[in-house]
Amino acid sequence: MTTRATREAVLAAAFVDIADTMVADFDVLDLLHRVARHCVNLLDASAAGMLLTDGHGSLRLLASSNEQARLVELFQLENDQHGPCVECFHRGEPVTAVGLSRWADRWPGFVREAAHQGFNTVHALPMRLRDQVIGGLNIFRVETAPLPADDLMLAQALADSATIAIVQQRAIARTEMLVEQLQGALNSRVIIEQAKGALSGTNHISVEEAFRRLRDYARAHNLLLTDVARAVVTDQSRAVEVLRFAGRPRS
Amino acid sequence: MAGDRFRLARALAAITVELSEPAELPARLCGVCLEVLPVDGVGVTLVTRDQEGRAMLGASDAVGARIEQLQFDLGEGPCVSAFSDARPVLVSDLGAADPSGRWPMFTRAAQALGVGALFAFPLQVGISGIGVLDCYRANPGALEAEAEALAVADAVTLALLNYQAQLTTEGGPGDGADLFDLSWRNHAVVHQATGALAARLKIDTGEALARLRGYAFRHARRVDEVAEDVMAGRLDLGEEQE
Numbered sequence: 001m002t003t004r005a006t007r008e009a010v011l012a013a014a015f016v017d018i019a020d021t022m023v024a025d026f027d028v029l030d031l032l033h034r035v036a037r038h039c040v041n042l043l044d045a046s047a048a049g050m051l052l053t054d055g056h057g058s059l060r061l062l063a064s065s066n067e068q069a070r071l072v073e074l075f076q077l078e079n080d081q082h083g084p085c086v087e088c089f090h091r092g093e094p095v096t097a098v099g100l101s102r103w104a105d106r107w108p109g110f111v112r113e114a115a116h117q118g119f120n121t122v123h124a125l126p127m128r129l130r131d132q133v134i135g136g137l138n139i140f141r142v143e144t145a146p147l148p149a150d151d152l153m154l155a156q157a158l159a160d161s162a163t164i165a166i167v168q169q170r171a172i173a174r175t176e177m178l179v180e181q182l183q184g185a186l187n188s189r190v191i192i193e194q195a196k197g198a199l200s201g202t203n204h205i206s207v208e209e210a211f212r213r214l215r216d217y218a219r220a221h222n223l224l225l226t227d228v229a230r231a232v233v234t235d236q237s238r239a240v241e242v243l244r245f246a247g248r249p250r251s
Numbered sequence: 252m253a254g255d256r257f258r259l260a261r262a263l264a265a266i267t268v269e270l271s272e273p274a275e276l277p278a279r280l281c282g283v284c285l286e287v288l289p290v291d292g293v294g295v296t297l298v299t300r301d302q303e304g305r306a307m308l309g310a311s312d313a314v315g316a317r318i319e320q321l322q323f324d325l326g327e328g329p330c331v332s333a334f335s336d337a338r339p340v341l342v343s344d345l346g347a348a349d350p351s352g353r354w355p356m357f358t359r360a361a362q363a364l365g366v367g368a369l370f371a372f373p374l375q376v377g378i379s380g381i382g383v384l385d386c387y388r389a390n391p392g393a394l395e396a397e398a399e400a401l402a403v404a405d406a407v408t409l410a411l412l413n414y415q416a417q418l419t420t421e422g423g424p425g426d427g428a429d430l431f432d433l434s435w436r437n438h439a440v441v442h443q444a445t446g447a448l449a450a451r452l453k454i455d456t457g458e459a460l461a462r463l464r465g466y467a468f469r470h471a472r473r474v475d476e477v478a479e480d481v482m483a484g485r486l487d488l489g490e491e492q493e
Contacts, residue, residue, distance in 0.1 A: 178412040179379045181419060182430065183300055186381075189431040190304035193439045194446030194456055197482065201447025207482070233446055233456060 028052070028166055032063035035137065035162045040065045043151045045139045046119065049073040051085055052127070052135035052166070059089060059135065068117040069140050075113040083110035085138045088124035092133045094156070095124040099144045120144040125156050127163040134163060188226035195229035198239055217242045273428050276414060277309025277435060280407050285311045287403060289396055290370070290386040294319040295407060297382040297430055298334050303460055304442070306434035308382070308411075314364055316435070318385055321360050323438060324474045326464055328357035330383040333371035337378045339401070340371045344391035356468065367391040372404035374411065381411060436475075444478035452489050462488050 032050040039048035047069035051059045059077055064070040076083035084107070088095040097103050098121045104111045114122065121141035127134050137159040139147065147155070192214070199210035218228040231238040277295065284293040294310035296319050305323050310316035322328035329340040332353060345362055361369065368388040373380050384404045386394070394400065411430065418429060431437050441463065448459035463481070466488055467474045480486035 175376050175412065176379070178415050179376050179381060182297075182381050182412065182415045183379075185415070185418075185429050186297055186304055186306065186431055187299045187301075189429070189437070190299055190442050193442030194449070197443030197446030197448075198450035199446075200443070201482065202450045204484075207443055233449065236450065236453070239450060 028169070029062055031162055031165060035158050036063045036065045038158055039137070039139060039155060043139065043155055044141070044147060045151075045155075046142045047140040049085070049138045049140070050127075050135065050162075051077070051089065051138070053133075059086065062135075068119070069138075072110070072114050072117050072119065072140065073138065076110055082107045084122045084124040085136050088126055088138075089133055089136045092126050092128050092131075094126065094152075095122075096146060097122045097124075098146050114140070118142055121146060123147055123152060123155065125152075125159050127159050127166075129160075129163050129167050132167065134166060137162075188229070191226060191233060192229045195232040195239075198232055199243060202239070203243055213242055213245075217245050220245070273414070273433060276410070276433055280410060281309045281311040281315070284384065284386070284403055284407065288386055288400055290394075291388050292386070294385045295374075295382060296322070296330060296385070297411075297434065298380065300380075301457075302331070302334065303445070303456060304438075306431055306437040308430065308434045310435070314366065315385070315387065317364055318361060318366065318369070318387055320436070320473065321357055321364075322385075323436075323441075324464065324467055325354075325356045325360070326461075327354045328361075329354065329369050329371040330385045333373045333383050334380050337373055337375060337380055339373065339397070341394055341397070342369045343393040345369060346391060361387075365389055368394070370394045370397075370400065372400055374404055374408040376408060376412075381408065438475060438478075440482060441474050441478040444481040447481060448488055451487075 032052065036048040036050050039045050045065075047065045049064040049069040049072070050062055051073065052062045054060050061070065061073045061077060064073060073085065076086055084095040084097050084103075100111050100114050100120050100122065114120075117140075119140040119142060121144060123139040123141075123146070125137045125139070127136055137155060139155055141147065146152070192211075195214055196207045196210040199205065199213060200207045203210075205213075214228055214232065215225060217223075218225045221228075228238075228242065232242055280295055281293050284295075292310070292312045292315035294315040295308040297306045297308055298304065305319075307316065307319040307323070310319060318328075319330070322330045329342050333340040345358055345366055345368060366387045367390045370386045372384045372386075374382040374384060384400075384407055386400065414430065418427065441460070444463060445456050445459045448454070448462060449456045452459065452462075454462075463474055463477055466486075467477045470477070477486065481488065
């Protein structure tokens with residue numbers, strides 16, 4: 001354990017480190033690794049692991065401070081989905097298990113695996129923002145004793161900072177994606193109309209027929225309609241190609 | 252004032268609530284804007300990034316629709332500037348000398364319609380725009396409710412993005428009508444004529460659209476009508492120009 005003064009300095013550095021990720025593009029994996037490392041460096045923890053939900057809402061192990069913690073976390077996720085970390089995630093509240101052997105009835109598989117890796121105490125803390133739980137921070141101890149109360153508060157504060165950074169990044173990414181989708185949809189509708197005009201105006205076929213030919217050409221060549229339309233509008237030779245192709249008798 | 256804020260919050264919530272019928276979306280959005288903002292009418296237009304595509308999603312009345320049409324026909328106006336500059340453009344008196352001289356054709360036409368003031372708010376996230384909310388008043392005067400209008404524009408943006416999100420998820424709106432389909436005027440025929448002219452005259456689509464607009468302006472016609480003539484083979488702009 002470090003002295004109090006150095007600990008405070010390290011602690012301040014840890015929060016600056018996490019806050020830093022909130023201003024720019026950041027790698028979630030890197031952030032979680034840093035939080036796990038900070039937990040072990042700053043707190044009286046033997047190991048730490050971080051679980052995060054993926055796009056489908058399933059929990060994944062994304063970071064761990066060492067191999068022992070990694071194995072215990074993976075065991076929970078892969079085998080029976082029973083254990084303090086999974087339970088904490090579903091309830092959205094901290095779960096503390098001191099003296100793991102006493103919890104064998106509740107999580108038999110997990111307790112066996114944790115004992116095998118030498119852990120006797122687990123603190124599972126939710127990564128939660130209001131009603132949204134996105135994962136959990138799990139702290140493992142060899143000692144059969146809970147973390148000191150202020151260490152536990154610090155751990156939750158680290159988890160909260162990481163949560164805010166991730167939720168914020170997810171929201172921005174989603175909104176940007178929707179703006180791009182909407183812009184893409186509008187743009188492709190305009191280009192398809194232009195291509196219909198380009199084909200029909202130069203060849204005296206109806207716009208409906210022009211659209212049928214665009215669509216048939218795209219299907220037959222396994223291309224996106226928008227891409228064919230763009231090619232027709234920007235390149236006269238492609239327009240001729242689309243028309244010629246459609247001129248062939250269909251089987 | 253507290254009552255006003257409550258009314259605003261309730262109206263904004265109504266914008267994003269789920270629709271039983273996607274076709275209601277334009278009228279719903281315009282209706283809420285008109286209800287909460289101290290203006291005489293509104294129009295909502297979607298704009299592509301290159302600004303060649305402008306689809307009037309909807310408008311609260313004929314004047315509102317005409318304002319959107321004018322900006323499409325002329326390719327200028329506060330709404331066009333609000334989108335390009337990614338910030339609100341507030342014109343409290345259209346009759347006052349336009350110091351920037353940015354929209355001479357639009358200003359004249361809008362005044363003839365009886366529009367005294369026009370306030371255009373970009374629909375955007377960060378600086379990525381998807382369209383513009385236009386609010387007009389018959390009488391000149393500053394818009395005292397600018398903060399409310401910004402909140403309304405954000406709510407409209409969210410409602411449109413929400414609709415886009417539903418479209419791409421399974422079990423979304425039944426017929427899969429996108430916002431281009433739902434728009435009251437998407438000017439499809441203008442884009443067709445643009446493509447036809449570009450191919451025939453071997454020019455790019457931006458220039459083809461500019462020629463359509465130029466012809467329509469010189470002959471005091473709507474671009475959509477000119478485009479219909481081009482597509483019907485009644486008009487060949489290649490000979491008319493130069």
